[in-house]
Amino acid sequence: xxxxxxxxxxxxxxxxxxxxxxxxxxxxxxxxxxxxxxxxxxxxxxxxxxxxxxxxxxxxxxxxxxxxxxxxxxxxxxxxxxxxxxxxxxxxxxxxxxxxxxxxxxxxxxxxxxxxxxxxxxxxxxxxxxxxxxxxxxxxxxxxxxxxxxxxxxxxxxxxxxxxxxxxxxxxxxxxxxxxxxxxxxxxxxxxxxxxxxxxxxxxxxxxxxxxxxxxxxxxxxxxxxxxxxxxxxxxxxxxxxxxxxxxxxxxxxxxxxxxxxxxxxxxxxxxxxxxxxxxxxxxxxxxxxxxxxxxxxxxxxxxxxxxxxx
Ligand code: SF4
Numbered sequence: 001x002x003x004x005x006x007x008x009x010x011x012x013x014x015x016x017x018x019x020x021x022x023x024x025x026x027x028x029x030x031x032x033x034x035x036x037x038x039x040x041x042x043x044x045x046x047x048x049x050x051x052x053x054x055x056x057x058x059x060x061x062x063x064x065x066x067x068x069x070x071x072x073x074x075x076x077x078x079x080x081x082x083x084x085x086x087x088x089x090x091x092x093x094x095x096x097x098x099x100x101x102x103x104x105x106x107x108x109x110x111x112x113x114x115x116x117x118x119x120x121x122x123x124x125x126x127x128x129x130x131x132x133x134x135x136x137x138x139x140x141x142x143x144x145x146x147x148x149x150x151x152x153x154x155x156x157x158x159x160x161x162x163x164x165x166x167x168x169x170x171x172x173x174x175x176x177x178x179x180x181x182x183x184x185x186x187x188x189x190x191x192x193x194x195x196x197x198x199x200x201x202x203x204x205x206x207x208x209x210x211x212x213x214x215x216x217x218x219x220x221x222x223x224x225x226x227x228x229x230x231x232x233x234x235x236x237x238x239x240x241x242x243x244x245x246x247x248x249x250x251x252x253x254x255x256x257x258x259x260x261x262x263x264x265x266x267x268x269x270x271x272x273x274x275x276x277x278x279x280x281x282x283x284x285x286x287x288x289x290x291x292x293x294x295x296x297x298x299x300x301x302x303x304x305x306x307x308x309x310x311x
Contacts, residue, residue, distance in 0.1 A: 004036020005123075005145075006153040009115060010070075012042060012052045012059065013222030016157030018207035019196055020059065021214050024066045033196050035153045039122070040070040043079075043114035045106070046086020047224040055219035062216070071118065078135060079117040084109040087224050091252040095259040098228045101273045106224070116142065116187075119152075139186050146190035153192045160203040166195060204302065221304040226252075228271045232284035234304060237296045239281055250277045 008023070010016045020040065022029040040063060042056065056072060063070035075085035083093045087106060091097055098106050117135060124130035124141040146152060158165050197207065211218045223230070225238060226249045239246045253270045260268045272280045288296075 003149040004153075006034050006036060006038050006155060007115075007119065008038065008040045008155045009157070010040050010042040010059070011111075011157060011222045012048070012055050012219055013157070014204060014207045014211065014219060015159045015197060017055070017059070017219050018202065018210050019155055019157050020062075020068075021211060021216055022196075024062070024068065025214060029196070033153075033155060033194060038068055039119075040068055041073060041115050041118060042071070043073045043111045043118075044075065044086075045110040045224050046075060047088055047226055048222060049220060049225055051220040052222045055217060058217050071122075073114045073118045075114075077118070079114040079121070081109050081113050084113075086110075087226055088248070088252070091226075091256075095252075095255045097249075097253050097256050097271050098226070099269055099271050099273065100228045101269045139190070142190050143186055151190060151192040153194055155194050155196060157197060158195050159197045159207060160201045162203075163198055166198070167193070208302070218301075220301055223304045225249075226271075227304075231303065232280070233288050233291070233296060233299045235277075235281055236284040236288050236291070237300045239284075240293065240296065246277075246281070253277050 008016065008019060010020065023034065023038065040059075048056075060070055060072070062068075073079050075089075084090050087098070087110060090106075090109075098104070116139060120139050120142050121130075121135040123145045124136050127145060128141055130136060130141070142152065156166075197203075202210065208218060225242065225245050230238065235246075249271070253276065257268055257270060257276075267274065270276050275283075291299075
């Protein structure tokens with residue numbers, strides 16, 4: 001059995017799609033970045049755009065026809081943390097919203113944790129004959145695996161120009177070049193994170209050009225429909241194209257504001273901090289309301305990704 005594993009952390013946006021297409025179509029790229037067996041993993045946030053889900057359907061058949069293992073990790077499979085079945089489920093469960101002013105716990109709970117919970121179970125089943133009905137707890141099998149066979153390579157779709165999103169390793173090097181063991185996590189010990197687009201200096205626009213050159217579908221950038229980091233243009237795009245989603249989001253925000261309206265806290269913040277979504281939309285309309293649908297679509301196709309600061 002193949003003992004090396006390379007994971008492609010797939011978000012179904014333009015960056016990770018460019019990597020997937022290059023793996024399938026470009027032998028030099030494949031030889032450079034694939035170590036052993038490739039597994040493409042995508043954790044479902046439950047709040048992706050319809051265009052993203054549509055692209056996932058294409059990717060499933062694309063991977064099948066190239067004999068690539070692809071898994072969409074949905075909440076019903078049991079790998080998502082409690083109360084994080086989806087972004088909106090979490091809002092409902094706690095009368096909360098994600099806000100630009102709060103820590104970005106969503107990426108960790110909706111994308112990173114489900115992916116590695118799945119991977120631990122995958123390794124347990126495929127390499128250690130684990131056949132319990134429930135997934136193992138912790139990252140025991142990933143740790144075992146990497147002790148025996150070396151680090152697992154994880155390809156991450158961060159484009160050139162977005163290097164600030166690359167996580168710093170927890171270990172540091174002193175002035176003599178010696179490694180200082182600080183708060184290194186199992187990830188530092190077990191994963192070799194690789195950023196092919198940064199290596200190859202492919203920025204977002206180069207990814208789009210490459211995807212177009214293949215004749216394969218160009219997906220929209222992937223981020224949650226209710227991501228607090230949407231720009232004014234993106235919020236306006238959402239309001240024009242999916243008003244029901246905007247109003248649902250606004251209702252979650254109102255529930256959060258109501259919950260803390262009598263609390264003795266300094267400020268009761270919403271999705272956009274001190275201003276409400278409705279106020280933010282009003283600003284967006286004032287500044288960009290004259291844009292045509294086509295202009296907004298064009299903007300939307302080139303902006304946005306999950307903005308977890310580093311991973
Ligand atoms: S896209 Fe936005 S809301 Fe979704 S997980 Fe990333 S930061 Fe959170």
